[in-house]
Each structure stands twice: as C-alpha cells, then as structure tokens.
Amino acid sequence: MNIKSFNPISKLSIPSSKKNFMTTVLKSIYRICENDPLFKKKEIESKYKKIKEWETNLKHKELFIEKLVELQIEISKSLKVLDMENTSKTEDLLYKLGGEEQ
Amino acid sequence: MNIIETEISHISEDNIDSSKLSLANNIIYNIKPIMDNILSKATTDIESISKRIKFKDNEIKTKKIKIKKDSEQLERQKKVAQLLLNVEKLIELNVIKNTPFKNELVILLKIIPKLTIEKLDKHIKKTSNIVQRHQKY
Numbered sequence: 671m672n673i674k675s676f677n678p679i680s681k682l683s684i685p686s687s688k689k690n691f692m693t694t695v696l697k698s699i700y701r702i703c704e705n706d707p708l709f710k711k712k713e714i715e716s717k718y719k720k721i722k723e724w725e726t727n728l729k730h731k732e733l734f735i736e737k738l739v740e741l742q743i744e745i746s747k748s749l750k751v752l753d754m755e756n757t758s759k760t761e762d763l764l765y766k767l768g769g770e771e772q
Numbered sequence: 773m774n775i776i777e778t779e780i781s782h783i784s785e786d787n788i789d790s791s792k793l794s795l796a797n798n799i800i801y802n803i804k805p806i807m808d809n810i811l812s813k814a815t816t817d818i819e820s821i822s823k824r825i826k827f828k829d830n831e832i833k834t835k836k837i838k839i840k841k842d843s844e845q846l847e848r849q850k851k852v853a854q855l856l857l858n859v860e861k862l863i864e865l866n867v868i869k870n871t872p873f874k875n876e877l878v879i880l881l882k883i884i885p886k887l888t889i890e891k892l893d894k895h896i897k898k899t900s901n902i903v904q905r906h907q908k909y
Contacts, residue, residue: 699799699803703799709803710808710811714810717815717818718814721814721821728821728825735832738832738835742835742838742842745839745842745843745846748846752849752853756852756884759856763856763860763863764882766863767863767868767878
C-alpha cells in the first residue's frame with residue numbers, strides 16, 4: 671500500500687469542498703510526516719517493499735511446487751508402468767526357463 | 773488567511789506559536805495512530821507471509837526428496853528392464869539350454885528385486901557380453 675494513496679477522507683460523507691480542503695491538509699501532513707521519524711514512514715515503506723518482494727517470491731515458489739507435482743506424477747506413472755512390465759516379464763522369462771517349478 | 777469553507781478556527785498573528793503547537797499536537801494525536809496501525813498491519817503481514825514462505829520451502833523440500841527417491845527407483849527399474857531384455861535375448865539365442873548358466877539365470881530372475889544398482893550393472897554387463905558374443909555367429 672502506498673502511504674500517499676491512503677486517504678480516509680475520501681470515505682467521509684461531507685461536502686466535496688470540505689473534502690478537497692481536508693485532503694489538501696492531509697497531503698500537507700503527509701509531507702510533514704515524510705521525514706519525521708516519529709511517524710515511522712520509512713519503516714512502513716520498507717516493510718511494504720519487503721511484503722511485495724516476498725509475495726513475488728511466494729508466487730514463484732507456488733509455481734515451482736506445481737511443476738514439482740507434475741513431475742512427481744509423471745515419474746510415479748512411469749515407475750508404476752515399468753514395475754508392472756518388469757514383474758510380468760520376469761514371470762514370463764521364469765516360465766520360459768522352467769524356473770517356476772524349481 | 774480566513775478559512776471560510778470550514779469550521780477550523782482562524783489563526784491570528786498573536787497566537788501563531790500556540791496555534792502551531794496545537795496543530796502539531798493534533799497531527800501527532802490523530803495521524804500517529806493511523807501510521808502505527810499501518811505499521812502494525814505491515815508487521816503482521818510480513819510475519820504471515822514469512823510463515824507461508826517457510827511452509828512452501830518445507831513442501832518443496834519434501835517433494836524434492838520424494839522425486840529423488842522415485843527417480844532412483846525409476847532408474848533402477850530401467851536397469852532391471854535392460855537385464856530382463858538381455859536374459860530374453862539369451863533365451864531366444866538358445867545359448868543357455870541345458871547349461872549350468874540356466875540355473876544361474878533362474879536364480880538371478882528370482883532375486884532381481886533384491887539386487888543393488890551395482891549388482892544390476894554387473895549382471896547387465898555380463899549378459900550383454902554373452903549376447904554380443906553369440907550374436908556374431
């Protein structure tokens with residue numbers, strides 16, 4: 671969230687002339703607060719910057735997990751098919767060698 | 773300046789210092805809680821997103837371990853398939869009929885699921901050599 675776009679006055683039910691005036695005052699106040707450590711503006715902006723970066727990071731991780739799931743499904747399918755084929759072929763070869771009776 | 777649009781009291785030159793002080797106090801009193809709330813929400817959001825990232829990291833780690841395990845199993849099954857193919861060729865080439873090697877192959881087929889990758893490689897190499905030797909003739 672951009673602090674400068676934070677304007678609670680816009681939500682008030684007051685005449686627009688008053689609203690405009692109060693918004694101008696609020697903007698002036700924000701300007702005053704800009705460099706005043708009391709209002710921790712820099713800290714807030716740095717936190718929101720971090721949130722934005724981490725949200726992007728999280729989205730990338732979610733996409734990566736989706737790809738991992740797809741890969742996992744693919745490998746599991748191949749493994750299952752190959753395992754079944756090998757079991758059946760082993761039985762077939764044992765039969766051909768007459769090893770089932772041994 | 774007279775602020776006629778609002779009910780804000782006018783500032784005259786004689787009370788300018790006290791008015792500035794009063795305005796500053798009003799700003800601090802009214803704006804600081806808003807800024808504190810924003811900061812507190814940002815802090816909570818960061819904690820929440822940090823937890824979600826850690827959770828996703830663990831999920832990635834678990835899935836990677838599972839994929840690695842399954843890939844190793846798949847690799848093993850591919851080697852088993854190769855060994856079975858070689859045994860099949862040996863049977864087709866009719867080179868093991870009534871030889872002690874036949875019993876060896878029967879035992880090999882029965883213990884295939886227990887063989888290590890190294891043992892599978894060894895048997896693939898051995899059977900491949902025999903197949904190649906007999907395919908020449």
